[in-house]
Amino acid sequence: MLLNSRISIFYFVRLIKFDIVIIFIYALLAGTLDHFSMFKNVSIPLSISAMVGTIVSLLLAFRTSQSYERWWEARVVWGAIVNDSRTIIRQLLQCLPKEEESLDFIQSFAKRQIIWCYALSESLRKVPFSAKVQQYLTEHNIQSTNVPNALLSIHAEEIARLSAAYKLDPIKEMQIDTTLGRLTDSMGRCERIKNTIFPRSYSLLIHFLIYVFLTIFPFGLDDGFLVSEILLSITIPLLFIAVERTSIIMQDPFENQPNDTPMTRISETIEMNLREMTRLDARAPEEQNFSYYIL
Numbered sequence: 001m002l003l004n005s006r007i008s009i010f011y012f013v014r015l016i017k018f019d020i021v022i023i024f025i026y027a028l029l030a031g032t033l034d035h036f037s038m039f040k041n042v043s044i045p046l047s048i049s050a051m052v053g054t055i056v057s058l059l060l061a062f063r064t065s066q067s068y069e070r071w072w073e074a075r076v077v078w079g080a081i082v083n084d085s086r087t088i089i090r091q092l093l094q095c096l097p098k099e100e101e102s103l104d105f106i107q108s109f110a111k112r113q114i115i116w117c118y119a120l121s122e123s124l125r126k127v128p129f130s131a132k133v134q135q136y137l138t139e140h141n142i143q144s145t146n147v148p149n150a151l152l153s154i155h156a157e158e159i160a161r162l163s164a165a166y167k168l169d170p171i172k173e174m175q176i177d178t179t180l181g182r183l184t185d186s187m188g189r190c191e192r193i194k195n196t197i198f199p200r201s202y203s204l205l206i207h208f209l210i211y212v213f214l215t216i217f218p219f220g221l222d223d224g225f226l227v228s229e230i231l232l233s234i235t236i237p238l239l240f241i242a243v244e245r246t247s248i249i250m251q252d253p254f255e256n257q258p259n260d261t262p263m264t265r266i267s268e269t270i271e272m273n274l275r276e277m278t279r280l281d282a283r284a285p286e287e288q289n290f291s292y293y294i295l
Contacts, residue, residue, distance in 0.1 A: 011258065012242075015249070019241045023214065027233035031218045031226060046220040052213045053236070059206050060243050063198075067251035070193055074253035074261045077189045080182065081120075085113055085270045088179040089277050092162075095172045102166070103278075109158060110274040111136070112151055117270050120148040120187060121263030124194050124254040148187055155180055194254050203244070210240050 013020075089110050096102035115136045122129050129137070129147070137147065144150035159180065163173050214237045221229045253261040275281070 012245075016238075016241055016245050019245075020238065023237050023241065024234055026211065026214055027218070027230055027237070030215055031230040031233055042219050044216045044219040049213060049217045049220050052209060052216070056206060056209045056213060056240055059202075059209070060240065060247070063202065063206065064243065064247040064250075066198070067247040067249075071250040071253045071261070074190065074193055077186050077193075078261055078263060078266050081117065081186050082266060082270055082273075084179050084182045084186065085117065086273055086277070088113065088176060088183070089274055091172070091176050091179060093277065095168055095176070096162070096166060105158070105162065107278045107280055109155070110278045110280065112154060114267070114271045114274055116148055116151040116155075116183075117267040118264075119151065120190065121267055123148060124190055124263070125256040125260075127256060149184075152180065152184055152187070155183075190254065194252075198248075198251050203248070206240075206244055210237050213237060213240075 089106065092106045092109060096106065115133055118130060119133050122133065123146075128134075133147075137143075142150055142154075156177075159173070159176055162168065168176075214233060217236070218229055218233050221232065249257060249259055254263075
């Protein structure tokens with residue numbers, strides 16, 4: 001679906017709505033026990049709550065740092081894909097003779113590279129291929145469990161055929177092959193980020209400590225203000241939960257969420273650049289795809 005430049009706060013609230021409900025009930029229960037039961041005379045120093053809160057903060061800081069590193073690496077990888085897509089077409093333009101047959105080859109290569117970008121983005125998001133990608137695969141009878149890798153293999157075969165036909169300079173051929181290798185490396189880095197799961201035990205530990213904090217925090221506050229005690233018991237744990245949820249969102253930059261790496265927009269930029277470089281016709285308007293976020 002199409003997104004505005006700003007994401008509504010309600011989108012984020014929906015992500016933590018169950019945590020809000022659970023923390024609200026838990027804080028209400030803990031605050032009530034502190035005032036109207038046998039626990040009324042129990043007092044836990046705020047320094048204990050502060051120590052637990054500090055531990056949670058340190059864990060969240062590490063989690064957020066690691067998540068941002070994954071998100072930023074994904075963006076860097078796709079920046080490299082932009083550069084290498086332009087580079088490999090520029091290398092072909094410089095290496096091949098200026099004749100009609102070679103131009104047809106370069107245009108065919110550029111179309112395949114464009115499809116590779118879209119296919120990689122859609123396979124990372126695990127959504128059905130768009131009509132453009134599916135049409136290309138059908139026309140060229142490409143069937144593979146890893147379509148982006150199959151397209152790169154066709155790239156390599158075509159470059160080998162090109163080298164034999166035009167007797168390319170070995171140094172120039174090596175440069176083209178090096179660029180193709182960087183595209184393969186970028187694809188592998190994306191797959192590594194996608195398939196490497198952040199340890200679940202880390203989230204469980206953070207949640208456990210948040211609820212430990214929530215349990216002991218009311219017993220260190222002044223018993224004279226029940227409403228403010230409950231509100232504080234709700235607000236502070238929710239801030240911890242919000243920070244953790246933010247880090248969880250960032251750690252998976254290819255999950256078809258509104259804050260993903262903008263692979264579709266990047267692919268469109270690559271398509272526009274390659275079409276201009278190879279003098280291809282401007283792309284036709286496409287039907288809107290509602291199976292993924294366009295970003």
